[in-house]
Amino acid sequence: MNHSRLNVILEKLEQRGLKQMLISDPASIFYLTGRYIDPGERLLALYVSQAGDHKIFINNLFTVPEDLGVEKVRFADTDDFMGLLSACIHPGEALGVDKIFPARFLLPLMERCGASSYQVSSICVDEARACKDMEERERMRAASAINDKAMAQFRTLVREGMTEQELADQMLAVYKSLGADGFSFKPLVGFGPNAAIGHHEPDHTRLKAGDCVLMDVGCLKDSYCADMTRTFFFKKVPSEKHREIYEIVRRANEAAEAILKPGIPLCEIDMAARKVIEDAGYGPNFTHRLGHFIGLEVHDYGDVSSANTTLTQPGNIFSIEPGIYVDGEVGVRIEDLVMITEDGCEVLNHYPKVLDIIE
Amino acid sequence: MNHSRLNVILEKLEQRGLKQMLISDPASIFYLTGRYIDPGERLLALYVSQAGDHKIFINNLFTVPEDLGVEKVRFADTDDFMGLLSACIHPGEALGVDKIFPARFLLPLMERCGASSYQVSSICVDEARACKDMEERERMRAASAINDKAMAQFRTLVREGMTEQELADQMLAVYKSLGADGFSFKPLVGFGPNAAIGHHEPDHTRLKAGDCVLMDVGCLKDSYCADMTRTFFFKKVPSEKHREIYEIVRRANEAAEAILKPGIPLCEIDMAARKVIEDAGYGPNFTHRLGHFIGLEVHDYGDVSSANTTLTQPGNIFSIEPGIYVDGEVGVRIEDLVMITEDGCEVLNHYPKVLDIIE
Numbered sequence: 041m042n043h044s045r046l047n048v049i050l051e052k053l054e055q056r057g058l059k060q061m062l063i064s065d066p067a068s069i070f071y072l073t074g075r076y077i078d079p080g081e082r083l084l085a086l087y088v089s090q091a092g093d094h095k096i097f098i099n100n101l102f103t104v105p106e107d108l109g110v111e112k113v114r115f116a117d118t119d120d121f122m123g124l125l126s127a128c129i130h131p132g133e134a135l136g137v138d139k140i141f142p143a144r145f146l147l148p149l150m151e152r153c154g155a156s157s158y159q160v161s162s163i164c165v166d167e168a169r170a171c172k173d174m175e176e177r178e179r180m181r182a183a184s185a186i187n188d189k190a191m192a193q194f195r196t197l198v199r200e201g202m203t204e205q206e207l208a209d210q211m212l213a214v215y216k217s218l219g220a221d222g223f224s225f226k227p228l229v230g231f232g233p234n235a236a237i238g239h240h241e242p243d244h245t246r247l248k249a250g251d252c253v254l255m256d257v258g259c260l261k262d263s264y265c266a267d268m269t270r271t272f273f274f275k276k277v278p279s280e281k282h283r284e285i286y287e288i289v290r291r292a293n294e295a296a297e298a299i300l301k302p303g304i305p306l307c308e309i310d311m312a313a314r315k316v317i318e319d320a321g322y323g324p325n326f327t328h329r330l331g332h333f334i335g336l337e338v339h340d341y342g343d344v345s346s347a348n349t350t351l352t353q354p355g356n357i358f359s360i361e362p363g364i365y366v367d368g369e370v371g372v373r374i375e376d377l378v379m380i381t382e383d384g385c386e387v388l389n390h391y392p393k394v395l396d397i398i399e
Numbered sequence: 400m401n402h403s404r405l406n407v408i409l410e411k412l413e414q415r416g417l418k419q420m421l422i423s424d425p426a427s428i429f430y431l432t433g434r435y436i437d438p439g440e441r442l443l444a445l446y447v448s449q450a451g452d453h454k455i456f457i458n459n460l461f462t463v464p465e466d467l468g469v470e471k472v473r474f475a476d477t478d479d480f481m482g483l484l485s486a487c488i489h490p491g492e493a494l495g496v497d498k499i500f501p502a503r504f505l506l507p508l509m510e511r512c513g514a515s516s517y518q519v520s521s522i523c524v525d526e527a528r529a530c531k532d533m534e535e536r537e538r539m540r541a542a543s544a545i546n547d548k549a550m551a552q553f554r555t556l557v558r559e560g561m562t563e564q565e566l567a568d569q570m571l572a573v574y575k576s577l578g579a580d581g582f583s584f585k586p587l588v589g590f591g592p593n594a595a596i597g598h599h600e601p602d603h604t605r606l607k608a609g610d611c612v613l614m615d616v617g618c619l620k621d622s623y624c625a626d627m628t629r630t631f632f633f634k635k636v637p638s639e640k641h642r643e644i645y646e647i648v649r650r651a652n653e654a655a656e657a658i659l660k661p662g663i664p665l666c667e668i669d670m671a672a673r674k675v676i677e678d679a680g681y682g683p684n685f686t687h688r689l690g691h692f693i694g695l696e697v698h699d700y701g702d703v704s705s706a707n708t709t710l711t712q713p714g715n716i717f718s719i720e721p722g723i724y725v726d727g728e729v730g731v732r733i734e735d736l737v738m739i740t741e742d743g744c745e746v747l748n749h750y751p752k753v754l755d756i757i758e
Contacts, residue, residue: 080698162503339440
C-alpha cells in the first residue's frame with residue numbers, strides 16, 4: 041500500500057466527514073497497491089477507513105501471491121462475499137463508494153450493511169490522482185516520448201488509397217516496437233470529412249489527395265497513458281480556407297500552452313484557446329472542451345472546460361486539444377499533453393505542429 | 400427497436416412484478432436497438448415500460464442520426480440529465496435497474512425519482528439474451544468459423560525461443576485477414592508451467608521443447624464473440640503423465656459434448672466432464688466451472704457449473720472448457736463453443752482436438 045497516496049485520500053475523506061470508503065475502480069486500486077486486477081464481473085474492493093482497518097476483497101480466481109501491504113480477504117464465487125464485505129463496514133457511519141460501484145453490489149450492500157448513508161466519494165481518490173507524484177510524472181513523460189516517436193512512424197505509413205482502418209491496424213505493432221505495452225485507447229483516424237465527425241472510428245474510407253489526415257492516438261506504458269493528436273494534409277492543402285483553419289487551431293493550441301502555470305483557473309486555459317478560434321469566426325465549430333485530465337486512465341477525472349473554475353496544481357497532467365470541425369469538409373485538431381510543475385509547466389509532446397503536407 | 404426481443408424482456412419483467420426498467424448495458428442496448436454506443440463515463444440508458452413509453456437517453460457527443468425505433472432524449476454534459484431521467488420514471492412503482500448501473504447515476508436517481516423501490520433486474524434481459532434467435536445463431540457460427548481458421552494459422556506461427564507475447568502480438572492481424580472485426584478478448588497464451596496459472600497474461604517467457612502451448616483465443620465478428628482453447632505440445636510430449644493429462648481433458652470435453660440437448664440441467668453437463676477428470680484422479684486440478692455463456696459479450700450471463708440447475712434451452716450458446724492444471728508443470732485446457740438446438744446440439748468449433756505435437 042502506498043501510504044503517502046492513501047493519506048492524501050483519507051484526509052480528503054475526513055474533510056467530507058467520511059470515516060470509511062469502498063474503492064472499486066481497478067485503476068485506483070492499482071494506484072494504492074501497485075497491483076492491477078481486472079475483475080470482470082466479479083467483486084474487487086479496497087475498504088479504507090480512518091480507523092486503519094483497511095482490507096482488500098479479491099476473488100480466488102485472481103492469483104495474488106505478493107504482499108499488498110493490506111489484509112487480503114479471499115473468496116470463491118460460491119462464498120457469501122457480500123456478507124464478508126458488509127461485515128467489515130462500520131455500522132452507523134456514512135460509507136463512501138466509488139462512482140463506478142455497480143448496482144449488483146451496491147443494492148445488496150445497502151440492504152445488508154448498517155452504514156447510515158451512502159455517498160459517491162470517488163472525488164477524494166480522483167483529486168489525489170489528479171496531482172501526480174514524481175514517479176507518476178516520470179512514467180507520463182516516458183509514455184508521451186513513445187507517442188512522439190510513434191507519430192513520426194505513423195506519418196510514414198500514409199499511402200494514397202489506403203483506408204483509415206488499414207492505417208489504424210498498423211499502429212499497435214509500431215507502439216510495441218517502441219516499447220509500449222499497448223494502446224491507451226483505440227486509435228482515431230479520420231480522413232477528409234470524417235475528421236469532422238466527433239468520436240469517428242476508423243472505417244473503410246480511402247485516402248485521396250487533398251484530404252486531411254487526423255490521428256488521435258495514444259499508447260500505454262507501465263500503466264500510464266499517452267494521448268496526442270496531429271492533423272496532416274495529404275498531397276496538398278485543398279484551399280486557403282483549409283490552411284487558415286489549420287493555423288487557427290495551431291495558434292489556439294499554442295495560446296493555451298503559453299499561459300500554463302500553477303494557480304490559474306482551468307477555465308482560463310480553455311478560454312485562451314477558445315478566444316483565438318472565436319476571434320477568427322470559428323467559435324461554433326469548436327464543439328468540445330479544450331482538454332481532459334489523464335494518467336492511469338485516458339480520461340482521468342478533471343477537465344479543461346469553460347465551466348471548471350478549479351485552479352491548476354503542480355502534478356496536474358491534461359490534454360490541450362482545440363479543434364475546428366466543418367461538416368462534410370474538414371476537421372483539424374492539435375493535441376498535446378501538458379504537465380503543471382511547481383513553477384510553470386512542461387509540454388510532454390514534442391512532435392512538430394507546423395502544417396505538414398504528406399507527399 | 401427489436402420488438403420481439405423487447406417483448407420477451409417485458410414479459411420477464413411482468414413475471415417479477417416490474418412495470419419499468421432502466422437498461423444501461425451497451426450490449427443490451429445494442430441487442431434491442433441495433434446500435435452500439437460506448438458511453439465511457441457518460442450516461443446511456445434505455446427506459447422500457449409495460450406502458451410502452453420507452454425512451455433512450457443519449458449524450459449529444461454521440462452521433463446517432465438513424466431512427467432507433469424509440470424516442471431519443473438527447474442532452475449535453477451541462478444539462479440536468481439526471482433530472483430528465485428521473486422525470487420519465489413512473490413514481491410509486493418499483494424500478495428495475497441493470498446490474499452494471501453505476502453508483503454515480505444510481506445514488507442521485509434514488510434521491511430524485513419517486514420509484515417505490517429498486518431492484519437489479521438484469522436477469523430479465525440476460526435470460527432473453529441467453530436464448531439466441533436465428534440471426535444471432537448465424538453470427539455466432541460465423542465468428543467461430545473464423546476462430547477455427549485462425550487457430551490453424553496461430554499454430555503455424557509457433558517457433559522455438561519466441562515469447563508468449565510475441566505469439567499473442569501476431570494474432571490480431573490474422574483475425575483481421577480472416578474478416579474478423581477484432582478480438583473478443585485479449586488472447587491468453589501460456590507456455591509450459593504458465594499454462595497452469597489461472598488468467599495468466601502473455602509475458603516474456605520463451606518457448607522450449609517439451610512445453611505445452613495453451614492458446615485461449617477469440618475474435619469478434621459483427622458484434623458477436625468467439626472463444627476457443629487448444630493446447631499443443633512443442634517438439635515432444637515430455638512424459639507419459641503429460642500425455643495422459645491431455646487425453647483425460649480431451650475425453651472430458653467430449654463426454655460433456657456428447658450429452659448436450661435441450662431440457663437438461665447445466666450442472667449435469669459440468670458433471671459429465673468433471674467425472675472423467677475426477678475418476679482419473681485429477682479432480683482437484685480442475686479448478687473452475689466447465690463453461691460460460693457467450694454472445695454479444697465473451698462472458699454473457701449464465702454458467703455451466705456444478706451449482707447451476709437451470710435447464711438448457713434452444714439457442715443457449717456456451718463454452719465447454721475442462722482443464723487440468725499442475726502447478727509448476729503443465730496446464731491443458733480444451734474449449735469449444737456449443738449451441739443447444741431445438742432437437743440436440745451443434746458444436747460451433749471444428750478445429751481438431753487430437754494431441755498435436757508442433758515440430
